[in-house]
Amino acid sequence: MSEPIYLDNNATTLVAPEAVEAMLPFFSEQFGNPSSLHSFGDKVGRALLNARRQVQALIGAEHDSEVIFTSCGTESDSTAILSALKVQPNRKEIITTVVEHPAVLSLCEHLEKDGYTVHYLKVDKKGRLDIQEYANLLSDNVALVSVMWANNETGTLFPVEEMAELANEAGVLFHSDAVQVAGKLPMRLQDTAIDMLSLSGHKLHAPKGVGVLYLRRNTRFRPLLRGGHQERGRRAGTENTASIIGLGQAAELALANIEQENTAVRRLRDKLEKGILAQVPYAFVTGDPGNRLPNTANIAFEYIEGEAILLLMNKAGIAASSGSACTSGSLEPSHVMRAMDIPYTAAHGSVRFSLSRYNTEAEIERVIEAIPPIVSKLRKLSPYWSGDGPVEDPAKAFAPAYA
Amino acid sequence: MWDYSEKVQEHFFNPRNAGAVEEANAVGDVGSLSCGDALRLTLKVDPETETILEAGFQTFGCGSAIASSSALTEIIKGKKLDEALVVSNQDIADYLDGLPPEKMHCSVMGREALQAAVANYRGEEWKDDHEEGALICKCFAVDAVMIEDVVRANGLRTVEEVTHYTKAGGGCSACHEGIEEILTTVLTEQGEAFNASAKAAPPKKTKLTNLQRIRRIETVLESLRPQLQADHGDVELVDVEGNTVYVNMTGACSGCQMAGMTLNGIQQRLVEEMGEFIKVVPASAMQKMAAAG
Structure with missing residues (x-):
């Protein structure tokens, strides 16, 4: 079989070879602790500063000290949310959305048990928010708004810049989980009202185990981890130097390639989507196709x-992911598909193709060829399907007793 | 990804008896709430002998749902209805060389489709008798509904007690937060508060004679037996030497990947019941030690 094709870049990405190369010395000769005074540490300290500036450039932050290195996107999310609650003990409400990543959603559900009120903004069938509903919720009781910039499953973008302005006018802190956006869309945080923002290294061709919390200067803050003075005391713990250097390098590459993400990668994504939909009936794109990440296509294959x-794609050497219950590890069907009110016979068959700049035209052509027979093979097994189309009135023809 | 056996993969990639049986005279449509999978089983039954001549399945579901459906049809073909009805979900899982704990419900769906199809053939109405909840304990595949029912029925108050009654939480212990949440909910309903430091009934400390001690160990093993037998396994006491208890795991337990975990569970229970430290060792280790000695 030819080389496997990786179309699951919203899950994680290949570490860019340039990032690997940049990291290697930090596993060997450059082993110093950046906090040390001597030359071993000093060199590493300078490399960290360089990485911080590379990240600063990618996100368009005003100061390099607004970049705090963490261990992952989840840590950045938790730090931001818990800090906002800590600095405003009298504010007991949080605003977020029903389609957030579990990194935010699970924490919010946990905070509800501790007495906080969480407002979950709903989405429509295309995964869009109602800004009026949001504006009405902003008040002096709200400690924080946390809204993802792009949805990881559908790629649908939320108007976080506009929402941050509204929060700012209402005197409410605003955080965004932007792990899917960083490196895919241009970002200039200094021109926004966003107070805190999370990103994750491994979503943009840096290694796993490193993330960033952007913290706007003068934003009131309480650290999650206290200890040493690393990251100016805002995130204690000896720095994951090699990974941070890798992230810096990956950020620089992402910035240099951002145009390509929105031209070449977008074109391949569109080709893939059109190619599949032209051949496979009873399939549709979920989310908001007109307003989404350039690399993501989420297609629901009905029935x-x-x-x-x-599993069949994997056998054909193609890697992607799904919003089906059975692929989550928890058997919970995708909360994003449910939130958009996608019928369950389609939600279970949703497949997310997420590309990167490393995908090629030939790969996309191979996938377009491979998908139709896989779908028809499974439809032949489906109780909702008969011959070339769904059975008449599928919901009635097959209405099993559920237990 | 899931850890599917070769047999599961084989039945998924090359399903047997896919599609509806023509001129079927028994149809069973069932679905599993826990994951949204659904299955239609069609049978052609010989009215004279009540033998299943043909079986076909149509499944909307994941890899293990399709494999379980395929296995089910293979198992029941040629069987008489009454023989087929004793096929358990464990039989379907065994046929596939096991299913991941999260996926056992796929085999349950298979068994239910069979029951529904037979009821349909006999002109009866099939009613499902079990409810499935979110999986809490992955080591022993115990779901929330089961834990909640057992907590209510037995007035349980601690995680330890839940482990004694259901096995849940007796393995890696990662689900203890989930069990505490269930206890909190149920106890709150009953107007009580969950107390994490409450102790399960404390073991009595009395000096036993050797004979009393061995009898007591046997009693504890006896009490665990129904749980093991439910999984087609069993345990027998071979010898007791000081703090070491030698046992034989038999039936499905022998050679089971979970045997180590089961031994730990037995050990934990013995330690608690006997109020002393006890080490549970497979009897095979005793022979090895004797050979080495």
């Missing part, structure tokens, strides 16, 4: 189930 699709 079949996602894990089965992925």
Whole structure:
């Protein structure tokens, strides 16, 4: 079989070879502790500053000291949310959305048990928010708004810049989980009212185990981890130097390639989507196709189930992911698909193709060829399907007793 | 990804008896709430002998749902209805060389489809008798509904007690937060508060004679037996030497990947019941030690 094709870049990405190369010395000769005074540490300290500036450039922050290195996107999210609550003990409400990543959603659900009120903004069938609903919720009781910039499953973008302005006018802190956006869309945080923003190294061709919390200067803050003076005392713990250097390098590459993400990668994504939809009936794009990340196509294949699709794709050497219940590890169907009110016979068959600048035209052509027979093979097994189309009135023809 | 056996993969990639049976005279449509999978089983039954001549499945579901459906049809073909009805979900899982704990419900769905199809053939109405909840304990595949029912029925108050009654939480212990949440909910309903430092009934400390001690160990093993037998396994006491208890795991327990975990569970229970430290060792280790000695 030819080389496997990786179309699961919203899950994680290949570490850019340039990033690997930049990291290597920091596993060997450059082992010093950046906090040390001597030359071993000093060199590493300078390299960290360089990485911080590379990240600063990618996100368009005003100061390099607004970049705090963390261990992952989840840590950045938790730090931001818990800090906002800590600095405003009298504000007991949080505003977020129903389609957030579990890194935010699970924490919010946990905070509800501790007595906080969480407002979950709903989405419509295309995964869009109602800004009026949001504006009405802003008040002196709200400690923080946390809204993702792009949805990881559908790629749908939220108007976080506009929402941050509204929060700012209402005197409410604003955080955004931007792990899917960083490196895919241009960002200039200094021109926004966003107070805190999370990003994750491994989503933009840096290694796993490193993330960033952007913290606007003068934003009131309380650290999650206290200890040493690393990251100016805002995130204690000896720095993951090699990974931070890798992230810096990856950020520089991402910035240099951002145009390509929005031209070449977008074109391949569109080709893939059109190619599949032209051949496969009863399939549709979920989310808001007109306003989404350039690399993501989430296609719902009706009347079949996602894990089965992925297993057959995997056999054909194609990697993607699904919103089906059975692929999540928890058996919970995708909360994003449910929130958009996608019928369950389609939600279970949703497959997310997420590209990167490393994908090629030939790969996309191979995928376009491979998908239709996989879908028809599974539809032949489906109780909702008969011959070349769904059975008449599928919901009535097959209405099993659920237990 | 899931850790599917070769057999599961094989039945998924090359399903047997896919599609509806023509001129079927028994149809069973069932679905699993826990994951949204659904299955239609169609049978052609010989009215004279009540033998299943043909079986076909149509499944909307994941890899293990399709494999379980395929396995089910293979198992029941040629069987008489009454023989087929004793096929358990464990039989389907065994046929596939096991299913991941999260996926056992796929085999349950298979068994239910069979029951529904037979009821349909006999002109009866099939009613499902079990409810499935979110999986809490992955080591022993115990779901929330089961834990909640057992907590209510037995007035349980601690995680330890839940482990004694259901096995849940007796393995890696990662689900203890989930069990505490269930206890908190149920106890709150009953007007009580969950107390994490409450102790399960403390073990009595009395000096036993050797004979009393061994009898007591046997009693504890006896009490664990139904749980093991439910998984087609069993345990027998071989010898007791000081703090070491030698046992034989038999039936499905022998050679089971979970045997180590089960031994730990037995050990934990013995330690608690006997109020002393006890080490549970497979009897095979005793022979090895004797050979080495």
